Amino acid sequence: MNGNDGTRVRVTLRVHRFTPRPERDHARSGSPFAKQGSPFGSGTARRRPRGKQWIQEYALSVLPDTTVLDCLLDIKRTQDPSLAFRYSCGHGMCGSDAVAINGTPTLLCTAKVKDWAVSQAAQGTTDADGFRKTTGATIDESGDSAPDGDTNALLVIELSALPGFPVQRDLIADIDPMLEQIKRLKPYLQADGRLATTKDGKIDVFEYLQRPEQLAAYETLSNCIACGVCEGSCPVFAGGEAFIGPAALIAASRFINDSRDTAAEARMDAIDTADGIAACQSVRACSRHCPRGIDVGEEIWQLIAKVKERQ
CATH class of the missing domain: 3.10.20.30 (Beta-grasp domain)
Incomplete structure (x- = not known):
């Protein structure tokens, strides 16, 4: 057309x-x-x-x-x-x-x-x-x-x-479960506090220097807008199984791949569980309609490989 x-x-x-x-009061019924x-x-x-x-x-x-x-x-x-x-x-x-x-x-x-x-x-x-x-x-x-x-x-x-x-x-879904899972994995930079300095030894504002290749390692992942499209496409998550979900894994991967972050091991420990990466079945349906162009399935596969390399 x-x-x-x-x-x-x-x-x-x-x-x-x-x-x-x-809503009924479920406080006494459990x-x-x-x-x-x-x-x-x-x-x-x-x-x-x-x-x-x-x-x-x-x-x-x-x-x-x-x-x-x-x-x-x-x-x-x-x-x-x-x-x-x-x-x-x-x-x-x-x-x-x-x-x-x-x-x-x-x-x-x-x-x-x-x-x-x-x-x-x-x-x-x-x-x-x-x-x-x-x-x-x-x-x-x-x-x-x-x-x-x-x-x-x-x-x-x-x-x-x-x-x-x-x-x-109607068309309004409650995405709070997804946002809570993302928050549980601490989606913020955890750096060591060592700041860049100028040539005369003074602190260069609050700058953490990176090379272009270091930025490229996570830049695409930072484009995630937590819309939930990948989660709605995932047959494991949308099927109601116990799974942290692709959006949370992408959020974790974004910081695991960030050279400035010093909590990579703790982040990998948090997702290296039966309900974390072990629950991903690598269907890759999560990649089909990401509005930000992230190949979610591939990124999760790379994350799984990185976690398993520690073993």
Whole structure:
């Protein structure tokens, strides 16, 4: 489909909606003999919320280059103000608007209608790699969808909350479990305090000198925006297993590879557990849609090798 000729397309957004029930007081209901969960596992933080679930469809006429976020904003302003979703910068920098589009975790603000709209007939089919199809429809000059020559097929985009996390409301997932796991691994520089000095021996502000190759070892990893797309794509984490998750491992790797950090051994000890790197099954689905271009699977594989080299 051509997004630059001004031709509008008709598309239906099929949204998986959710309204939670009021929380019950679980303080007295827990058994003192209940098995304690892993610090990286499901536990109460990953408990599936209870509430009303339904699918609601919204019809729109938009330009092919319109982002899915803009479609939702249009719906909220003109059709249904009760529709709940989250966003902030709208430019793929903050990561707050991660959802599943056609079953694939990605960002609303970077996903365009022309790339994600599929014909209703194509929904649920898989590609050559066994992954669910996310595209397939084309647009003719009149604005009708034309998958495989069918100009009357309905274009659909299916939206649901990010997999692997409790749903708070509609498309809003509770990513606090991921953020807590990242925080548990101390995602900040732990240096030895020795500062660079000038030629006359004075402290050169608070500068820690690095060579370009030292910076290159972790620079890409510092681009992570903790959006949760990799975690929603991971069959281990999203499946509810006890696993620290790829986002936390990337955060740990960022500092393990930083020449200024002096806590690399302690960081590797923290992830060298059954719920840490041992739980990673190297599926590499986490790499498929990282909005910052990080090859998450490869980085985790390198991290696993580095941890095992100590043994």
